[in-house]
Amino acid sequence: MTDQAFHRQQAELLPQQPAPATTVGIVGWARTNLFSSWSNSVVTLIAIYILWLVISSFVQWAFIDADVSGTDRFACTSDGACWAWIDQRIQQFLYGFYPAGETWRINIAFVLLFPALAPWMFENVPGARYLRWFSIAYPVIATILLAGGLGLTVVTTDKFGGFMLNLTVGLAGIVLSLPFGIILALGRQSRLPVIRILSIVFIESVRGVPLITLLFVSNIILPIFLPPDVALDSVVRVIVMVTAFASAYMAEVIRGGLQAIPNGQYEAAQAMGLSYWKSMRLIILPQALKISIPGVVNTFIGLFKDTTLVIIIGLFDILGIANAMVSNPDWLGLSSETYVVVALFFFIVCFSMSRYSVHLERKLDTTKR
Amino acid sequence: MSIEETNPSADTGAPIIEIVGLNKWFGPFHVLRDINLSVAPRERIVICGPSGSGKSTLIRCINRLEDHQEGQITVDGTALTHDLKNIDAIRREVGMVFQSFNLFPHLTVLENCTLAPIWVRKTPKAEAEAFAMELLERVKIPEQADKYPGQLSGGQQQRVAIARSLCMRPNIMLFDEPTSALDPEMIKEVLDVMVDLAESGMTMLVVTHEMGFASQVADRVMFMDEGQIVEQNTPDEFFNNPQSDRSKLFLSQILSSH
Numbered sequence: 302m303t304d305q306a307f308h309r310q311q312a313e314l315l316p317q318q319p320a321p322a323t324t325v326g327i328v329g330w331a332r333t334n335l336f337s338s339w340s341n342s343v344v345t346l347i348a349i350y351i352l353w354l355v356i357s358s359f360v361q362w363a364f365i366d367a368d369v370s371g372t373d374r375f376a377c378t379s380d381g382a383c384w385a386w387i388d389q390r391i392q393q394f395l396y397g398f399y400p401a402g403e404t405w406r407i408n409i410a411f412v413l414l415f416p417a418l419a420p421w422m423f424e425n426v427p428g429a430r431y432l433r434w435f436s437i438a439y440p441v442i443a444t445i446l447l448a449g450g451l452g453l454t455v456v457t458t459d460k461f462g463g464f465m466l467n468l469t470v471g472l473a474g475i476v477l478s479l480p481f482g483i484i485l486a487l488g489r490q491s492r493l494p495v496i497r498i499l500s501i502v503f504i505e506s507v508r509g510v511p512l513i514t515l516l517f518v519s520n521i522i523l524p525i526f527l528p529p530d531v532a533l534d535s536v537v538r539v540i541v542m543v544t545a546f547a548s549a550y551m552a553e554v555i556r557g558g559l560q561a562i563p564n565g566q567y568e569a570a571q572a573m574g575l576s577y578w579k580s581m582r583l584i585i586l587p588q589a590l591k592i593s594i595p596g597v598v599n600t601f602i603g604l605f606k607d608t609t610l611v612i613i614i615g616l617f618d619i620l621g622i623a624n625a626m627v628s629n630p631d632w633l634g635l636s637s638e639t640y641v642v643v644a645l646f647f648f649i650v651c652f653s654m655s656r657y658s659v660h661l662e663r664k665l666d667t668t669k670r
Numbered sequence: 671m672s673i674e675e676t677n678p679s680a681d682t683g684a685p686i687i688e689i690v691g692l693n694k695w696f697g698p699f700h701v702l703r704d705i706n707l708s709v710a711p712r713e714r715i716v717i718c719g720p721s722g723s724g725k726s727t728l729i730r731c732i733n734r735l736e737d738h739q740e741g742q743i744t745v746d747g748t749a750l751t752h753d754l755k756n757i758d759a760i761r762r763e764v765g766m767v768f769q770s771f772n773l774f775p776h777l778t779v780l781e782n783c784t785l786a787p788i789w790v791r792k793t794p795k796a797e798a799e800a801f802a803m804e805l806l807e808r809v810k811i812p813e814q815a816d817k818y819p820g821q822l823s824g825g826q827q828q829r830v831a832i833a834r835s836l837c838m839r840p841n842i843m844l845f846d847e848p849t850s851a852l853d854p855e856m857i858k859e860v861l862d863v864m865v866d867l868a869e870s871g872m873t874m875l876v877v878t879h880e881m882g883f884a885s886q887v888a889d890r891v892m893f894m895d896e897g898q899i900v901e902q903n904t905p906d907e908f909f910n911n912p913q914s915d916r917s918k919l920f921l922s923q924i925l926s927s928h
């Protein structure tokens with residue numbers, strides 16, 4: 302085709318027209334997705350009806366018919382939920398047996414968590430460079446705040462409990478299991494047989510055992526790796542075991558991501574003279590981790606919910622405290638209310654992680670934009 | 671088998687690549703058999719031959735993407751041994767362009783180009799970016815610098831891959847069938863860049879079946895079969911007057927398929 306013919310064709314192109322009204326906006330969306338056909342409309346209507354039944358009866362129970370004040374379950378007289386316990390027990394649900402006068406320390410540690418996470422989670426965070434230093438210091442700051450020292454009253458970890466315990470163990474496990482998982486995944490692919498075999502033995506033996514069992518035996522296993530007279534704090538012990546457990550899963554998730562990277566990427570990196578570690582860090586891992594995001598977040602969510610297993614070694618997380626309350630004569634029979642609240646706490650955290658992973662996947666998608 | 675070396679520009683100085691008695695096996699499979707090759711600086715060599723004849727393996731031995739079991743390879747005075755320092759030195763001197771581009775999809779075009787200069791050559795970022803933009807201009811896609819590889823056409827991607835290699839300021843460029851993954855209408859834009867590069871005096875080893883390119887720029891065409899260099903000659907001589915039966919057969923197949 303000559304240039305002239307090409308230009309003539311260009312000039313004859315029709316101007317852009319707005320899309321038909323029936324395909325844009327909420328109405329258009331509903332029409333194309335929910336009511337596109339007779340059968341689709343029926344399914345939509347049935348689904349709406351079922352949703353209505355569930356939601357309306359829940360709202361009736363949880364809000365409209367609910368009692369909210371009183372000192373024991375006999376104060377609750379209506380058919381609906383009894384929320385009277387919350388006032389008395391929320392402290393324990395959140396902070397466990399932490400001294401009441403010191404709970405501000407937990408609150409501060411919690412608030413500081415957000416600036417510590419922000420520079421890693423989002424782009425364009427103001428002052429990100431300084432915040433990153435703060436993030437690195439955060440584990441130390443949080444430990445001092447929670448456990449005491451530097452002038453703060455010491456609070457032993459057997460006082461830790463409630464949701465604060467779930468968050469402490471969960472976050473520590475999440476932050477630690479990712480790097481350990483990466484190291485294990487790389488170790489499993491190593492050309493050095495010793496490293497490869499050690500990685501495989503660790504991954505398979507940890508993955509092959511339920512976490513409960515690991516927690517049970519942790520007081521037998523861990524001392525083997527420690528000097529004789531170091532007694533391991535029980536919260537630290539849980540964090541170690543939960544991290545070990547999640548790392549093994551993480552390693553397999555990341556190995557899947559590594560295997561999805563075409564050989565050509567390694568070769569291009571090699572041909573340009575990048576060393577093994579540089580090509581891993583700059584080329585391979587960024588891509589492998591991106592592919593692995595759903596699996597990694599899945600592991601995080603699983604890990605976070607597994608923090609309820611601390612009950613095994615005598616710690617009372619939010620679920621343990623809820624269990625105790627449900628069997629307390631004052632509040633006997635309030636299991637629905639109690640577990641709804643527990644579920645809500647977990648849901649908020651897990652759902653946030655899930656949404657964040659969707660956001661991250663979109664942000665890292667380099668095929669569009 | 672020994673073949674008379676016919677190297678038109680061999681008298682321009684010491685060879686920049688010297689391969690002596692190269693043998694390589696994949697397991698029991700003898701993939702390269704007694705290869706002897708000496709490449710003069712600024713020489714442009716086109717390597718052709720049937721599929722599986724060992725063309726890729728040969729050029730991949732030059733930058734140690736494959737290791738060899740017997741023979742010596744010397745690149746720009748550095749002997750290719752197991753010594754990682756030598757391997758790194760050679761990889762800095764030798765650029766490579768692959769059939770499947772192998773751009774890094776998570777980095778922008780510009781980042782693809784500056785990564786190795788910054789991390790391997792320790793070039794300051796601003797300087798690396800300025801040089802990368804120069805090269806992107808040379809391959810005629812400066813406007814794509816901030817896009818991701820996945821948003822470019824195959825021809826554009828391969829031109830980025832060439833620019834990316836050139837950013838390391840190599841003395842030697844290896845091309846492994848750079849146009850055979852491209853749609854026909856994009857082959858020319860890539861070949862144009864390669865012709866330009868050849869005219870600038872780059873030492874080039876090009877595995878390709880683009881015979882037009884070979885006759886336009888090659889100093890020497892090398893024909894490989896079953897892991898051996900069967901014949902090498904000037905493009906004119908090779909295309910018009912092939913010596914061996916195998917190269918005659920190969921040329922007739924290439925010509926009939928084009």
Ligand SMILES: Nc1ncnc2c1ncn2[C@@H]1O[C@H](COP(=O)(O)OP(=O)(O)OP(=O)(O)O)[C@@H](O)[C@H]1O
Pocket residue numbers: 696699701719720721722723724725726727728
């Ligand atoms: N990593 C490997 N392991 C085992 N055999 C291999 C490997 N790579 C290549 N081969 C074999 O070595 C022979 C030469 O391969 P090579 O890729 O060098 O051929 P080629 O001339 O480049 O062919 P093509 O035109 O198809 O690219 C082929 O028979 C191939 O199957």
Ligand SMILES: [Mg+2]
Pocket residue numbers: 725726727846847
């Ligand atoms: Mg090949």
